[in-house]
Amino acid sequence: MTIGRKLFWAFGAALAITLVLGFAALRSFGSLGGQVRRLAGTEQRKLYLAGAINTAMSDIIAAERGVLLRAYMNDYVTVEKYKAQELEAADRLKRSLVEIMPLVESDEERRLTNRVQESEGAIAQYHSELASDVDKHDLEGGAKVYANKVMPNAKVVQEAAMALMSQVNGLTRQVGESVQESVARSRWITVVMIALSLLVALVVVYVVRQINRSLGSAIAELSVGAQEVANAASQVASSSQTLARGSSDQAASLEETSAACVEINSMASKNTDSSRMAANLVASSQQKFVQTNQSLEKTVVAMGEINAQSSKISKIIKTIDEIAFQTNILALNAAVEAARAGEAGMGFAVVADEVRNLAQRCAQAAKDTAVLIEESITKSEDGKAKVDQVATAIRAITDEAAKVKGLVDGVNLGSQEQARGLEQINKAITQMEQVTQQTAAGAEESASAAEELTAQSEGLKDIVARLTAMVGGSGIGMVRQRTSAFAFDDAIESRHGHEAVSGLSALHAAVAGKPMGHAPSPFFSNHYKNELPMEEEFKDF
Amino acid sequence: MKSTLDAPAEKDVSAVTGDNRAGKYLVFHLGTEEFGIQVLKVREIMGIQGITAVPQMPGYVKGVINLRGKVIPVVNLRLKFGMTEAEHTQRTCIIVVQLQGDTNSRLMGVIVDAVAEVLNLTASDIEDTPDFGPGVTTPYLLGMAKMKDKVKILLDIDEAMSSQELHGLEALLH
Numbered sequence: 001m002t003i004g005r006k007l008f009w010a011f012g013a014a015l016a017i018t019l020v021l022g023f024a025a026l027r028s029f030g031s032l033g034g035q036v037r038r039l040a041g042t043e044q045r046k047l048y049l050a051g052a053i054n055t056a057m058s059d060i061i062a063a064e065r066g067v068l069l070r071a072y073m074n075d076y077v078t079v080e081k082y083k084a085q086e087l088e089a090a091d092r093l094k095r096s097l098v099e100i101m102p103l104v105e106s107d108e109e110r111r112l113t114n115r116v117q118e119s120e121g122a123i124a125q126y127h128s129e130l131a132s133d134v135d136k137h138d139l140e141g142g143a144k145v146y147a148n149k150v151m152p153n154a155k156v157v158q159e160a161a162m163a164l165m166s167q168v169n170g171l172t173r174q175v176g177e178s179v180q181e182s183v184a185r186s187r188w189i190t191v192v193m194i195a196l197s198l199l200v201a202l203v204v205v206y207v208v209r210q211i212n213r214s215l216g217s218a219i220a221e222l223s224v225g226a227q228e229v230a231n232a233a234s235q236v237a238s239s240s241q242t243l244a245r246g247s248s249d250q251a252a253s254l255e256e257t258s259a260a261c262v263e264i265n266s267m268a269s270k271n272t273d274s275s276r277m278a279a280n281l282v283a284s285s286q287q288k289f290v291q292t293n294q295s296l297e298k299t300v301v302a303m304g305e306i307n308a309q310s311s312k313i314s315k316i317i318k319t320i321d322e323i324a325f326q327t328n329i330l331a332l333n334a335a336v337e338a339a340r341a342g343e344a345g346m347g348f349a350v351v352a353d354e355v356r357n358l359a360q361r362c363a364q365a366a367k368d369t370a371v372l373i374e375e376s377i378t379k380s381e382d383g384k385a386k387v388d389q390v391a392t393a394i395r396a397i398t399d400e401a402a403k404v405k406g407l408v409d410g411v412n413l414g415s416q417e418q419a420r421g422l423e424q425i426n427k428a429i430t431q432m433e434q435v436t437q438q439t440a441a442g443a444e445e446s447a448s449a450a451e452e453l454t455a456q457s458e459g460l461k462d463i464v465a466r467l468t469a470m471v472g473g474s475g476i477g478m479v480r481q482r483t484s485a486f487a488f489d490d491a492i493e494s495r496h497g498h499e500a501v502s503g504l505s506a507l508h509a510a511v512a513g514k515p516m517g518h519a520p521s522p523f524f525s526n527h528y529k530n531e532l533p534m535e536e537e538f539k540d541f
Numbered sequence: 542m543k544s545t546l547d548a549p550a551e552k553d554v555s556a557v558t559g560d561n562r563a564g565k566y567l568v569f570h571l572g573t574e575e576f577g578i579q580v581l582k583v584r585e586i587m588g589i590q591g592i593t594a595v596p597q598m599p600g601y602v603k604g605v606i607n608l609r610g611k612v613i614p615v616v617n618l619r620l621k622f623g624m625t626e627a628e629h630t631q632r633t634c635i636i637v638v639q640l641q642g643d644t645n646s647r648l649m650g651v652i653v654d655a656v657a658e659v660l661n662l663t664a665s666d667i668e669d670t671p672d673f674g675p676g677v678t679t680p681y682l683l684g685m686a687k688m689k690d691k692v693k694i695l696l697d698i699d700e701a702m703s704s705q706e707l708h709g710l711e712a713l714l715h
Contacts, residue, residue: 325588325631328656332567332586335659339565339580349659356658 003211010204017200021193028186035175035182042103043175047168049100053116054161056096059089060123061154064130064146071134071142083131090127093120093157100164109167112160119153119160126150212471219467226460233453236446243443251436258429265422272415275408282405289398296391303384310377317370324363331356562683563664568693569636569653572624575693576653577660577686578638582698584648585637586656589629606650608637615650616702627654638698649702660693662686667695 063086070079097117104110126149133142334352338345566577567586585608592615594604601620605612615635620626632655640647670682681701686693 322631329586329588329634332656332659335565336567336580336583336586339659353659 003207003214006207006211007204010200010207013200014197014204017193017196021190021197024186024189024193028182028189031182032179035179039172039175042105043168043172046100046103046109047165047172049096049103050161050164050168052096053093053100054158054165056089056093057154057157057161060086060093060127061150063089064127064150067130067134068139068142068146071137071139079134086127090120090124106167109164112164112167116157116160116164119157122153123150123157126153215467215471219464219471222460222467223464226457226464229453229457229460233450233457236453237450240443240447240450243439243446247436247440247443251433251440254429254433254436258426258433261422261426261429265419265426268415268418268422272412272419275412275415279405279408279412282401282408286398286401286405289394289401293391293394293398296387296394300384300387300391303380303387306380307377307384310373310380314370314373314377317366317373321363321366321370324359324366327359328356328363331359562667562695563662565659565661566686566693566695567636568657568660569634570632570655570657571618571622571653572627575657575691577662577693577695578636578698579683579695580659582638582640583636584639587635587637589633589635589652603652606635608648608650611648613637613648613650615652617652619652619654621701630654632656638702640699640702651698651702660686660688662695 063082066082067079067086070076070082097113097120100113101117104113126145130142130145130150133139133145331352334355335349338349338352341348565580567580567583568575568577570576587608590606592604592606595602595614598604601617603615603617605614617626629652633652634656635650635652636656637648637650640649666686666688667683668685668687670679670684673679681697683695683697686695
């Protein structure tokens with residue numbers, strides 16, 4: 001059940017009770033008033049008039065009696081006076097009767113009144129008789145009239161008056177009883193209603209207490225929430241600041257990256273040119289290598305021919321050596337023969353010795369030549385091996401040159417790819433710059449949102465204070481304390497906000513490509529100006 | 542032919558000098574050493590040629606050759622002297638020597654590593670064979686020739702070749 005409904009029910013019940021009580025009171029007041037009016041107006045007047053009638057009747061009787069007595073005493077002066085008194089009393093009775101006539105209500109009363117009226121008429125007649133008798137000095141007759149006619153009528157009148165009085169009295173008592181009864185009823189109703197009112201009041205108190213309690217807890221939660229909102233606003237402010245700073249750094253590094261990209265691009269284009277030139281050089285060197293290879297092959301062939309001829313020469317030299325050996329043996333044989341010949345062979349021995357010398361020289365020369373030829377063969381073999389090595393190396397170099405050409409081509413391709421990739425990187429950097437600008441804008445927005453949030457949390461705190469005041473003074477002190485704490489937070493937050501704003505301005509400058517200065521941009525100064533009055537406003541709360 | 546060869550040789554030796562060791566020597570190489578033989582003992586020098594191997598001969602007898610119609614035995618001097626056999630080279634020669642036996646003279650081929658020269662040695666060049674100690678007899682050495690700080694061993698080829706095996710071969714041949 002909602003608070004409103006509870007309250008409505010409680011107050012509706014109270015209102016219903018009040019209405020019932022009012023109606024009952026009004027009703028009982030009406031009846032009481034009517035009865036009181038009747039009592040005070042009619043009955044009391046009737047009682048009085050009946051009394052007056054009775055008195056007047058007694059006066060009349062007394063006057064009659066005085067008339068008679070004075071007549072008996074021949075004091076006619078006084079008789080006249082009594083007559084006048086009797087007339088006056090009769091008149092009074094008549095007037096009272098006239099007055100009472102419209103007041104009578106019941107038949108009994110009317111009958112009594114009629115009887116009084118009749119008796120009064122008779123009494124007036126009898127009075128005239130008595131007066132005439134007295135005037136005639138017929139005292140006896142007058143006494144008779146008095147005794148036989150006036151007195152019974154007077155008695156009747158008096159009885160009627162008395163009856164009327166008793167009647168009225170009874171009526172009054174009846175009215176009083178009924179009044180008492182209605183008063184008792186009203187009291188009972190009132191007591192019941194008061195009890196009901198107390199019940200309703202208890203219910204209302206309970207409901208109000210409940211509402212108060214729930215409101216109090218809600219206010220406490222609200223207060224905590226406001227605190228949290230304020231904290232969150234502070235955090236948002238600081239994170240906005242951090243974001244702004246990060247965006248600024250990012251913008252700076254993006255700037256640097258962009259510059260580096262431009263450098264790398266120029267380097268890459270240089271690289272491409274160099275690699276193209278290198279490819280050309282490698283191609284020409286490949287041709288040269290092919291030529292070199294051909295000449296090397298020719299050289300190898302020539303070396304082989306040299307080798308073949310050397311072996312031929314070596315064979316010839318072997319032949320020469322053999323001849324020299326044979327000659328040597330022949331010479332030795334000749335020497336042996338000469339020695340055998342003794343003195344006769346002396347000259348021959350000399351010739352043989354010379355021949356042997358020649359043969360030895362020839363053999364030596366052949367040996368030297370053979371050595372030389374051997375050396376030359378060895379060297380040419382060596383040279384051939386070396387040329388072969390060179391050829392192999394050249395072939396390897398040719399292969400490697402081909403590989404180098406492939407690699408250089410790859411480098412060339414790679415450089416082109418690099419250039420394309422750099423283009424893409426440039427695009428990406430541009431996008432990143434946009435994103436950074438968006439981030440900066442977002443940081444700006446979140447900073448302003450944080451300000452807004454701070455303001456909202458201030459408003460919330462104010463509402464909490466008001467609610468606390470509304471609910472009861474118990475939480476006010478706490479709230480005051482809190483608001484003072486919030487004021488401190490506000491100081492921090494506003495400082496944060498200013499820092500964030502300055503950071504944002506720097507960022508804005510960086511993103512816009514302007515040199516970073518301490519002067520904030522117009523937008524932020526406006527923002528800043530707009531911000532301050534709002535805070536003042538909140539403090540007024 | 543034997544007689545014609547024998548006479549001048551003996552005459553020649555005695556004619557040259559009083560010392561029967563002085564005279565002309567044919568110097569040849571065997572291993573690293575140089576040996577000398579009296580020239581008059583040499584009949585002929587020839588290059589190495591085809592040797593016909595003869596069965597049941599001692600290792601140093603390589604076989605026989607045909608020297609202008611005359612079959613003569615050939616001995617490898619290296620093996621004869623207890624040296625290791627060397628492969629024949631271009632320089633390897635066969636010296637045909639005339640050995641003076643008890644009854645007759647005979648020809649024999651001696652394989653040497655190389656033939657160097659014919660040297661004329663005087664008596665002062667020749668030294669006696671030194672004493673190698675008791676129990677060592679060197680009847681096959683004529684002496685030692687001192688030439689330019691080197692020593693050439695002079696062989697008595699008759700003594701060097703006089704052994705039972707050779708006699709046996711000789712008996713087989715004649």
